[in-house]
Amino acid sequence: MAETASDRPVVAAALGGFTPDVFARHLESAPSWWHERKRAAYSRFEALPMPGRTDESWRFSNLSGIRIDGFTPDAAPPAGTAAASAAFSLAAPPMLTFVNGRLASRGELPAHLAAKGVVVSTLSEAAARSPELLREHFMAQPQKLGSAKFAALHEAFIADGAFVHVPRGVEVDMPIVLIHSASGAGTAVFPHTLIIAEDNSKVTVVDHFHSNDTLGQFACGANDLYAGHGARITYAAAQCWSLETLSFQFNSTVVRRDARVQSLNLHLGARQARHESLSQLQAPGGFSEMLALTVASGAREFDQRTLQIHQAPNTKSDLLYKNVLLDRSRTIFSGLIIVDPDAQKTDAYQSNRNLMLSEDAESNSLPGLEIQANDVRCTHGATSSPIDADQAFYLKSRGIPEKAANELLIFGFFEEVLCRLENEELHAALRDLVRTRLGR
Amino acid sequence: MSSLEIKNLHVSTGDKEIVKGVTLTINSGEIHAVMGPNGTGKSTMAKAIAGHPDYVITQGDVLIDGKSILEKESDERAREGIFLAFQYPSEIPGVSIANFMRAALQARMAEGEEIDASAYYKRLYQKMDLLKIDRKFTSRSVNEGFSGGEKKRSEILQMALLEPKFALMDETDSGLDIDALRIVSDGVNSLRGPNLGILLITHYQRLLSYIVPDHVHVMIEGRIVKSGDKSLALELESRGYDWVKQELATA
Ligand SMILES: Nc1ncnc2c1ncn2[C@@H]1O[C@H](COP(=O)(O)OP(=O)(O)O)[C@@H](O)[C@H]1O
Ligand SMILES: [Mg+2]
Numbered sequence: 053m054a055e056t057a058s059d060r061p062v063v064a065a066a067l068g069g070f071t072p073d074v075f076a077r078h079l080e081s082a083p084s085w086w087h088e089r090k091r092a093a094y095s096r097f098e099a100l101p102m103p104g105r106t107d108e109s110w111r112f113s114n115l116s117g118i119r120i121d122g123f124t125p126d127a128a129p130p131a132g133t134a135a136a137s138a139a140f141s142l143a144a145p146p147m148l149t150f151v152n153g154r155l156a157s158r159g160e161l162p163a164h165l166a167a168k169g170v171v172v173s174t175l176s177e178a179a180a181r182s183p184e185l186l187r188e189h190f191m192a193q194p195q196k197l198g199s200a201k202f203a204a205l206h207e208a209f210i211a212d213g214a215f216v217h218v219p220r221g222v223e224v225d226m227p228i229v230l231i232h233s234a235s236g237a238g239t240a241v242f243p244h245t246l247i248i249a250e251d252n253s254k255v256t257v258v259d260h261f262h263s264n265d266t267l268g269q270f271a272c273g274a275n276d277l278y279a280g281h282g283a284r285i286t287y288a289a290a291q292c293w294s295l296e297t298l299s300f301q302f303n304s305t306v307v308r309r310d311a312r313v314q315s316l317n318l319h320l321g322a323r324q325a326r327h328e329s330l331s332q333l334q335a336p337g338g339f340s341e342m343l344a345l346t347v348a349s350g351a352r353e354f355d356q357r358t359l360q361i362h363q364a365p366n367t368k369s370d371l372l373y374k375n376v377l378l379d380r381s382r383t384i385f386s387g388l389i390i391v392d393p394d395a396q397k398t399d400a401y402q403s404n405r406n407l408m409l410s411e412d413a414e415s416n417s418l419p420g421l422e423i424q425a426n427d428v429r430c431t432h433g434a435t436s437s438p439i440d441a442d443q444a445f446y447l448k449s450r451g452i453p454e455k456a457a458n459e460l461l462i463f464g465f466f467e468e469v470l471c472r473l474e475n476e477e478l479h480a481a482l483r484d485l486v487r488t489r490l491g492r
Numbered sequence: 493m494s495s496l497e498i499k500n501l502h503v504s505t506g507d508k509e510i511v512k513g514v515t516l517t518i519n520s521g522e523i524h525a526v527m528g529p530n531g532t533g534k535s536t537m538a539k540a541i542a543g544h545p546d547y548v549i550t551q552g553d554v555l556i557d558g559k560s561i562l563e564k565e566s567d568e569r570a571r572e573g574i575f576l577a578f579q580y581p582s583e584i585p586g587v588s589i590a591n592f593m594r595a596a597l598q599a600r601m602a603e604g605e606e607i608d609a610s611a612y613y614k615r616l617y618q619k620m621d622l623l624k625i626d627r628k629f630t631s632r633s634v635n636e637g638f639s640g641g642e643k644k645r646s647e648i649l650q651m652a653l654l655e656p657k658f659a660l661m662d663e664t665d666s667g668l669d670i671d672a673l674r675i676v677s678d679g680v681n682s683l684r685g686p687n688l689g690i691l692l693i694t695h696y697q698r699l700l701s702y703i704v705p706d707h708v709h710v711m712i713e714g715r716i717v718k719s720g721d722k723s724l725a726l727e728l729e730s731r732g733y734d735w736v737k738q739e740l741a742t743a
Contacts, residue, residue: 441546443583445543446582448566449544449567449576450570450592451570451596451599452599454565457595460591463586464584467587
């Protein structure tokens, strides 16, 4: 169709502040090895439309909250920005700390891990050292959940990111903590974490996203998790952006034979947050455990879209997303389980539970199944319920005031998910973040 | 020395009146047993005094040391010294006994004060030993998967930690085998003293041979119809409630 004059404003709106000149300036600061991919990504971003009212994958989303103008990529952190003193109570020092997308500081990987070939580096460093790994795993999976445009934006504007590579058979005995922070009004960040756990390796990685101030930012992040045969990844992400931030986060998890990935996303920050999570169970024995906890308050919206694809027989996935809704907040959970024709003996589970602390809050659940094999076990369910009056009375009858009683019940509600973490220190650290959030 | 006065208490739930004018005064140091058949309004009275929102007090008053507590929320009443040992304690998944009790004690501290964790655990363990409760218990979720006896022991443990002025103990003996009954009764007896008044609700005399009351009241259809000393309980045991009902009918 020929472009008419009236189409142009629409196209402009579809780019927001990420216009060709802004992109050209970004390229000047990006390493040259990345230019080609970035140009291709920017073209996809330009070509794809903004999500529209009739897009099934954006059903119930507040589209008017998704404005991507007025944000600046590659913003230098304001003077005096402390190097991310995150209130995250883990003993392991952060291995990498990014401020506004660029590496600000790094911790030293213990010698015994370095000696075994474990690498925790920036993506730029990885591009020089092991370009083939990047080619194979960086943003290599399809975007199936509605945000292909924003994933392209991420790839076009990413400044740098974290790269974790665990060689075959190596077990990393401490959590690898990565901090991605944003500073300044209108800053756009594109955090990325790529985890490659080779066959029979084991690693725990923790991403902590947070703002160094209370200003409105735009975070458009992604992570790629790859678990080779028999590998085991535990991935926890604590999303603590400022409460004014617009946040997108796209996850891709690839699970190979007998591998196991456990991911837990804790959503505490942002004004509006969209999280897309794709698990591909590619070979027999693979298991993906997908967990999420959300605290929604004010008029915030948390929009979570998930896809569990069983591509091989004898694979397992187990999803449990729990939301706590306060005030006038909204949550959307849309989850699909796809079982390919030859993925017999699939065991897939999906559950979304909403605890409503306010009558004005709104939770939406859209569970779905597409099953093409006949010998499978798939269960899904969604519930939405207020605080149990008898439980609340029980707590109050011991002298605990309503606010503290609700808080205890929220922790109780979350505990089912948190206690799935094997690492108790991580469990406690995430609980502390929730406590801090509820205290606000 | 404190008093809990229940004055002409009427309680409704929905639009049904359940408690129809109960008057009773409990002084600290005293144990009052309230006995009566099932469905007579004993639990309703206890929950209404503790401030359960489903039970509406339509008439009468409840006072501690002469001051009405009816305007107060249930948590405030608890901090003023009311403790309800539930007939059916709620299960609260994911909340450990230790965190629960810590929050309850924290709520009794002055603004800005924090409870001393090591002193807290010391005290918690001491009370648990008294009630022969295993240490592992503290990390279990409140009442979740507890046996009947464990639930009741947990109620007494909470009472021991919170040191109320007045305890309303609702069928604390139900569901207990003889050993558990002895442990629970010993626990209650050890808390007995000049600073605690107890309203002991039961429909069996059995408990009252372990925890000997000063006064016994019979409640039928929302009213206290007869009061006496501990011998009344024995009489009820041998003659049943029908005897009281018949006495009422002929009176
Ligand atoms: N929450 C409630 N809603 C409706 N009816 C209730 C409720 N609680 C108690 N009742 C009714 O009140 C009456 C007294 O119950 P209850 O106080 O539990 O008696 P008791 O403890 O003496 O056995 C019963 O008829 C019971 O069905
Ligand atoms: Mg009862």
